[in-house]
Amino acid sequence: MIALALVVLLRWLLDPVLGDALPLVTLYGAVAAAVWLGGYRPAILVAILGYLTCHYLFIPPRGHLDFSHIAAVVGLVAFLFTCGLIIVFGEATRASHLRASERRELLRVTLQSIGDAVITTDTDGRITYLNKVAESITGWPDAEAVGQSLEKVFHIVNEPTRQPVENPAKKALREGVVVGLANHTVLIRKDGSECPVHDSAAPIRDDEGNVSGCVLIFRDVAAQREMEHEKAGQLLTARLLASIVESSNDAIISKSLDGIIQSWNAGAERLFGFTSEQAVGQHISLVIPPERIGEEDRIIASLKAGQRVEHFETERLRDDGRHIQVSLTISPIKDDSGKVVGASKIVRDITERKLAEADREKFVALIESSTDFIGMCDLNGLPFFVNRAGLEIVGLDSVEEASRTPVADFFFRKIRIES
Amino acid sequence: MNEFFPGVMETGHGELEIRFRHFKTGEARWMAYKVLKLIDAKGEPYAFATVSQEVTERKRLADDLIRLATDLSEADRRKE
Numbered sequence A: 001m002i003a004l005a006l007v008v009l010l011r012w013l014l015d016p017v018l019g020d021a022l023p024l025v026t027l028y029g030a031v032a033a034a035v036w037l038g039g040y041r042p043a044i045l046v047a048i049l050g051y052l053t054c055h056y057l058f059i060p061p062r063g064h065l066d067f068s069h070i071a072a073v074v075g076l077v078a079f080l081f082t083c084g085l086i087i088v089f090g091e092a093t094r095a096s097h098l099r100a101s102e103r104r105e106l107l108r109v110t111l112q113s114i115g116d117a118v119i120t121t122d123t124d125g126r127i128t129y130l131n132k133v134a135e136s137i138t139g140w141p142d143a144e145a146v147g148q149s150l151e152k153v154f155h156i157v158n159e160p161t162r163q164p165v166e167n168p169a170k171k172a173l174r175e176g177v178v179v180g181l182a183n184h185t186v187l188i189r190k191d192g193s194e195c196p197v198h199d200s201a202a203p204i205r206d207d208e209g210n211v212s213g214c215v216l217i218f219r220d221v222a223a224q225r226e227m228e229h230e231k232a233g234q235l236l237t238a239r240l241l242a243s244i245v246e247s248s249n250d251a252i253i254s255k256s257l258d259g260i261i262q263s264w265n266a267g268a269e270r271l272f273g274f275t276s277e278q279a280v281g282q283h284i285s286l287v288i289p290p291e292r293i294g295e296e297d298r299i300i301a302s303l304k305a306g307q308r309v310e311h312f313e314t315e316r317l318r319d320d321g322r323h324i325q326v327s328l329t330i331s332p333i334k335d336d337s338g339k340v341v342g343a344s345k346i347v348r349d350i351t352e353r354k355l356a357e358a359d360r361e362k363f364v365a366l367i368e369s370s371t372d373f374i375g376m377c378d379l380n381g382l383p384f385f386v387n388r389a390g391l392e393i394v395g396l397d398s399v400e401e402a403s404r405t406p407v408a409d410f411f412f413r414k415i416r417i418e419s
Numbered sequence B: 001m002n003e004f005f006p007g008v009m010e011t012g013h014g015e016l017e018i019r020f021r022h023f024k025t026g027e028a029r030w031m032a033y034k035v036l037k038l039i040d041a042k043g044e045p046y047a048f049a050t051v052s053q054e055v056t057e058r059k060r061l062a063d064d065l066i067r068l069a070t071d072l073s074e075a076d077r078r079k080e
Helices: A002-018 A025-038 A040-058 A070-113 A132-138 A168-175 A222-247 A266-272 A290-304 A351-369 A388-394 B004-011 B056-079
Strands: A117-121 A127-130 A155-158 A185-188 A194-205 A211-220 A251-256 A261-264 A309-317 A323-334 A340-349 A373-378 A383-386 B013-021 B028-039 B045-054
Touching: A025 A040, A025 A070, A040 A070, A117 A132, A117 A168, A127 A132, A132 A211, A168 A194, A168 A211, A194 A222, A251 A266, A266 A340, A290 A309, A290 A323, A290 A340, A323 A351, A373 A388, A383 A388, A388 B013, A388 B028, B004 B013, B004 B028, B004 B045, B028 B056
Parallel strands: none
Antiparallel strands: A117 A127, A117 A211, A155 A185, A185 A194, A194 A211, A251 A261, A251 A340, A309 A323, A323 A340, A373 A383, A373 B045, B013 B028, B028 B045
């Protein structure tokens, strides 16, 4: 409408120059502007209103809408035809322009919201665009980064060697191919801090297939890197533990809560005689004497309650049927959520110790029941053992008391002991 | 007497009749005191051990016998 008023005003201003000639000429511009700005409907309106106004004002006889002259009718037809062409072409151009800008907007929003960082450059490697993620990873705000050379904003070096890495975008531009980045690349941010990245670059081609720029897509892999380190650390610990278990002299066994043997170390092979292949997958009753099978239920019950069983002395069975004296330490195995899923069992052969204990008991019984004074002292003459009869003969109450009494004091006559 | 333990160190054992004292009553007990030198796996001495028998009673009997014998010989002399 404003355009219409303007052109009518323009024609009126030009009236002294043009006289009665070309009464409708300025309307074409108004129609073109209307179709470009508002589409075909306002354009048609502008054409009709414009014609009526101009006819009334500029076509003689001025001041009347007179269609009686043949020239006026021909003029009208020509005007309508021209306006029709302007509107059809104008509308088509406008629609395609709208579509293109919608697509651009969609792409822009997509790139802004994508999880990876995106930077695009022109063929000279100057930055034309970077998305939010790229801004935050590089530390360069969009306003400062656009127009800068890519190397300045996307400054990368090899992590262990600190050598500069060839920018993948440069290679993609030069060779026209998609380029992935070598591992162990770190990006130096604007503030000098570092960030490990994984990236790739691809040339951007226009409709004719010519390289018109480059798109660089990259990602902050610090979290991923950390997780990998952690995993590697855990693996190392697991290997270390496995080698400790394997080289231990004690038998170390793990079993599920239903008693199925899951691991069996070299110590277990030596102690029980069964190889790991024979034992794994079998029920633990493989090594429990039938009369002691009830113990297993009690052990499982305390494991389920999350309790350890320590130094539980019992008897177990070897592959050759021999009974062996053992001391068991059993601990619950918990999964990540803390649920008891099995048990580890350390089995120590105490057969030797039991024999030694029995021997010792015999000797102690012999000595303590003797009526002779039996004692021992160190080379300085301080007693460290006196038997019961000995204590009675000299009137001492305990070995402890005897140990504070030099042997020389036991006698009426002084005798020298220390040499 | 002071040669006893050095003797045990040298020969590995020794024997002596000696009176032990009762720490509470102060009473004397005659003991046949037998001492051994204990050596470790490397052959180094590390302790002394004793297995001693009380001989107070035997000693008393012996003393009685001696006294009896003395008395008898005294009586013999008086007869002469």
